[in-house]
Amino acid sequence: MFGYVRAFKPYMRVFEYDIYKAVYCGLCKDMDRRYGFFTRFTLSYDFTFLALMDLSVHDKKLDAQMERCIAHPHKKSMCATCKNDMGRSSAAAVILTYHKLKDDIADRDIKSRLLAYSVIPFFKKPYKQAAKLYPELAPKIEDAMALQNKIEKEKCAGIDQACEPTAMMMKAVFGMIAVNDEQRDLLECFGYLLGRYIYITDALDDLYDDHKQGGYNPLLYKFSQNGKDCKSENIPQNMLDDIKAFADDSINFTLGELAEIYVKLDLKRYRDILDNIIYLGLKNTYSNVKQNAGHKHKNQSDERKHS
Numbered sequence: 001m002f003g004y005v006r007a008f009k010p011y012m013r014v015f016e017y018d019i020y021k022a023v024y025c026g027l028c029k030d031m032d033r034r035y036g037f038f039t040r041f042t043l044s045y046d047f048t049f050l051a052l053m054d055l056s057v058h059d060k061k062l063d064a065q066m067e068r069c070i071a072h073p074h075k076k077s078m079c080a081t082c083k084n085d086m087g088r089s090s091a092a093a094v095i096l097t098y099h100k101l102k103d104d105i106a107d108r109d110i111k112s113r114l115l116a117y118s119v120i121p122f123f124k125k126p127y128k129q130a131a132k133l134y135p136e137l138a139p140k141i142e143d144a145m146a147l148q149n150k151i152e153k154e155k156c157a158g159i160d161q162a163c164e165p166t167a168m169m170m171k172a173v174f175g176m177i178a179v180n181d182e183q184r185d186l187l188e189c190f191g192y193l194l195g196r197y198i199y200i201t202d203a204l205d206d207l208y209d210d211h212k213q214g215g216y217n218p219l220l221y222k223f224s225q226n227g228k229d230c231k232s233e234n235i236p237q238n239m240l241d242d243i244k245a246f247a248d249d250s251i252n253f254t255l256g257e258l259a260e261i262y263v264k265l266d267l268k269r270y271r272d273i274l275d276n277i278i279y280l281g282l283k284n285t286y287s288n289v290k291q292n293a294g295h296k297h298k299n300q301s302d303e304r305k306h307s
Helices: 014-035 037-042 045-057 087-107 110-119 121-133 138-154 159-175 181-205 207-213 218-222 237-265 271-292
Strands: 064-067 077-080
Touching: 014 037, 014 045, 014 064, 014 077, 014 087, 014 121, 014 271, 037 087, 037 121, 045 087, 045 159, 045 271, 087 110, 087 121, 087 138, 087 159, 110 121, 121 138, 138 159, 159 181, 159 218, 181 207, 181 218, 181 237, 181 271, 207 218, 218 237, 237 271
Parallel strands: none
Antiparallel strands: 064 077
16 A cells, blocks of 8 residues: 555545545654654555545544644644544554565665665564554564565466455455454455555556566566566567556456445445545556556655645
8 A cells, every 4th residue: 555545636625635634644643653753754645545444434523623744834734633543544554664665675676675774673663563552463464475575586477366465465454444244354355456456556557667677577477478578678569558458457347346345335434535535546546557657757756745
């Protein structure tokens, strides 16, 4: 959940966007209170969605007030207060970020490794705190990351197998916000499908970098001869077209299944905002990634510029 689960702002009403930002700011401050100042800089709107889902599942009315923040210290904005229980979302953000940093150290380029090495010391203690509070979550994420490393080393060309670790991580994260067993089954299925969406979108987004660096990417390996074409100067246009068409089919199927589970959850509170993210935001993010796939482009803009 790092940059691909966002609302589609043009179709949000003003008060909806205010709530959306208030949850983001509240989660930022909640992470600061629980896990230290530095962790808040890794927050993304992905976890705002998780927090909104959590509040909706538990049918909690948002408590918010005007406050200043480090991103905009000269003006006040709506911010969810500490009365809102965002502990699960904060813990998930810390646990997932910690494992992402470890993954960056293991197999990314030298710049990413150096950045991860410099950041991870600030997450060791917060990770232990979060793992202690939610002992059922941390081992599942760790097991999924181990499976992901195994798949990457084997250079698996099967997209379903490659998606599995991220899908299992999201399954565990969304399962922990359930209030009963029946709802847990639906939320785990929802998280699993969201994880598939995230992985496929991320793989498409990384096409250029993975091609340039010769890194593992299941979409490249699926449409090349055991990855041999991946190290040519450019991705052949016909290969790029095949990748996009395949990704389209996978994403459309996944989002269709996701929407069906979402309807079955029958959530009431914050429904308009959640609808926007699921029916518009996910598709819009994927479309933007697809448009730039295979070409050099800027990374996701800093989340705080939009807060």
